Amino acid sequence: MKKLVEKHPLAIRWFHWVNFPVLALMIWSGILIYWANDVYRVGWGDTTLLQFFPQSFYDAFHVDHKLAQGMSWHFVLMWVFALNGLLYVGYTLISGEWRELVPNRGSFASAWRTILHDLGIRKESLPVHKFNGVQQIAYTSVVLMGAGSLLTGLAIYKPTQLAWLTTALGGYEWARAEHFILTIGYVLFFVVHIAQVVRAGWNNFRAMVAGFEVVEVPAPAPAPLQPTTSPDSSVNAS
């Protein structure tokens, strides 16, 4: 029969969902800023595999000549992004939730099994944990990326006042490139994340909104032949 199991604490759900529009707006305003000096590409010599960004992209989203607007949004929402991230990290540390999230010795082996399973190479089902190795690595990485965005962002926001930071990150131009690469990382994370959420299904998605997951437990014994001696034992068994 079905049973409700608490999965995501309320605070985590708020941090998660607040981050979604804030990061989207940070990326949007970041693109408006980037347009004014759009020098990055993937390629070598005269060969360009990927241009950041093609003119058609700018045309489609009306990106051009909005540097001032982009900066104004970026330097307001940076506070929300930073605060939300710090509260999230603080909450996971104090609540002990970090133990579920930070990779441990077994995470990388578990991650490998999960990848083989998700690619259909291994058939046996995976052990059930709140977060598997891939998730632990991905979710911890994305938090570290967030910290990286704050640091590289500060380095290009205040390159004179925080010259030590800018210099440590390789100088002004490198810090800007690192800030950009991290953002590409979020977009890639987002694509995989959405694919996995769709794959995992409704029960998993609902847990991020309502907090609980429904699990199938074996139906209780037909009739209690003997009264349960300890209430705890039945909880543990379920």
Added chain:
Amino acid sequence: MNNSVKMPPSAGKAAVEQEIRRRSRRSFLLAGAAALAGLGGWRWLISRPTEAGVPWPLRRVLEANRQLSAEYFSHAHLAPVFANQRARMPRTNGSAGMQSALDPAAWRLRVRGFAPQGSPASSQEFTLADIQALPKVEMVTELKCIEGWSTIVHWGGARLADFVARYPLATRSGTLSQSAEKNDLASYVGLATPDGGYYVGLDMASALHPQTLLCYEMNGQPLTEKHGAPLRLVLPVKYGIKYLKRIGTIAFTNQRPADYWAERGYDWDAGH
């Protein structure tokens, strides 16, 4: 838990289903309401009257950012300096205020002294030789454009601070001394091209920063016309939009001076 065991399985199942529905409904309604509130807040924000080019709530936050920087950061911080061989010629990124041809012989720097309400206005004219007579400072710093590119340049010129010390036009008393009362010094400097087509405003602390130069040389050569001959402003603590070319007038004042790009939605301070 023990209760559910005693219940008939069907009743337990119904209760669980009911609980799932109840909690899901409550959470999704709340999430929907929060999303609508967020959307409403966004629409409210973008529809506010603008202040200096952006909706006023954003402008207030940006102004708070500026105040925080002013309180927390020190004006004694120096911008990093680089080896001379890394110096390059930066691109010329604008010609506002330089539409007319320059006549170097006729050029004068006109300085309006600080004259708060009631006091007589003083003004003085300078030639390039007057500026070049001040101690020459050379430095290799990074010009950072607000657009996101940067170039390391070898600058040569006189400190604006030395100019102000030599010609005390920035104070009410006419002398620049440590003991003078606090409001003796003007709060701002406004600089403009001779035709007034381009103009920038600076806070006094940035203007008196040791790396703020009245510059007449770039990479060892006299300024070219496109780079702002005969005299341009260089201040590595701010973005390139403040590096006014072809300085025509300097005015010391207590009113925050107009700024070309601040009128187009950019940060008035533009410091970093």
